Ligand SMILES: C=C1C[C@]23C[C@@]1(O)CC[C@H]2[C@@]12CC[C@H](O)[C@@](C)(C(=O)O1)[C@H]2[C@@H]3C(=O)O
Ligand SMILES: O=C(O)CCC(=O)C(=O)O
């Protein structure tokens with residue numbers, strides 16, 4: 001038997017299993033939530049659901065929808081200005097007219113759906129995800145984060161899955177992912193070029209070269225969030241991917257038609273807004289490294305995924321990172337006279353190593369702030 005204690009006026013819900021007495025943890029502070037009689041409600045579930053270790057969140061309501069997501073038309077000259085504006089305001093925007101064939105996206109998606117539909121032991125043979133890439137389920141990273149998802153985490157070399165990564169072994173799936181990765185990487189390059197143009201940085205590849213150079217550290221992730229019917233009608237949802245910022249320069253995301261992605265409009269994460277899904281568009285997140293390169297002018301956006309109770313979500317995310325030796329420091333052209341860097345010096349390799357010691361919701365940049 002399970003008891004769910006939830007704070008009626010907060011997003012985070014704690015959960016206690018009467019059998020194992022495990023408490024879920026606040027994904028940000030990593031301390032057990034205290035449940036008080038006055039502001040908690042109790043729901044007794046007849047069948048212990050499989051969401052035991054997964055933090056629960058208040059289900060998004062209709063008023064949580066972020067209708068004003070900045071939309072950038074990549075095919076028009078005003079794209080550069082619009083991108084800079086969106087990165088300064090939200091660290092997040094949607095890209096349309098990107099030129100990627102819908103067939104490329106659909107093939108990758110249907111192959112991924114087929115992969116995740118396989119029996120668990122078959123998928124487990126494609127694991128583990130760490131250290132060199134492969135299949136993972138529920139556990140995110142190495143430091144105790146849990147989510148209601150399964151995924152493939154893959155290293156990318158140049159414009160395709162690294163040869164050192166044996167997963168996926170199915171030739172059709174691998175080819176479909178490689179076709180998609182080559183296309184999404186071009187979108188990332190165009191976005192980074194437009195950013196440089198909008199910021200007035202020369203040459204135009206000042207940012208994009210960091211991700212196209214030999215040895216650039218690119219990662220690709222396919223996430224599958226199965227529906228979670230056990231929580232239907234309870235007003236709460238399982239955490240799919242807990243709140244975090246991405247460490248790289250930018251991340252380019254595409255999902256099927258199931259919503260679930262939320263971004264925090266306020267730094268303290270007090271206002272979570274749901275991003276309406278659009279299977280024909282890409283969504284771009286500013287990552288921590290780009291925040292540093294712009295000396296805080298662009299903010300890396302805090303985001304998370306909330307699981308749907310009835311529909312599964314499939315997402316593809318391309319993380320554009322520089323070579324390990326790349327120095328991450330504010331670009332001199334962006335510093336006004338007398339303006340100093342807000343950050344200590346570091347390389348991408350140093351940042352990545354530190355990031356992998358943190359938990360998802362930690363403020364990874366804090367230790368590099370001056
Ligand atoms: C908990 C973690 C998962 C993560 C590595 C980390 O220790 C902290 C950063 C996490 C993150 C978030 C964005 C990407 O999904 C990711 C691949 C990345 O580069 O940093 C994940 C890492 C992961 O899933 O391994
Ligand atoms: O799956 C998603 O939609 C987003 C996942 C995410 O933020 C990540 O993998 O870093």
Ligand SMILES: [Fe+2]
Pocket residue numbers: 244245246251303
């Ligand atoms: Fe992310």
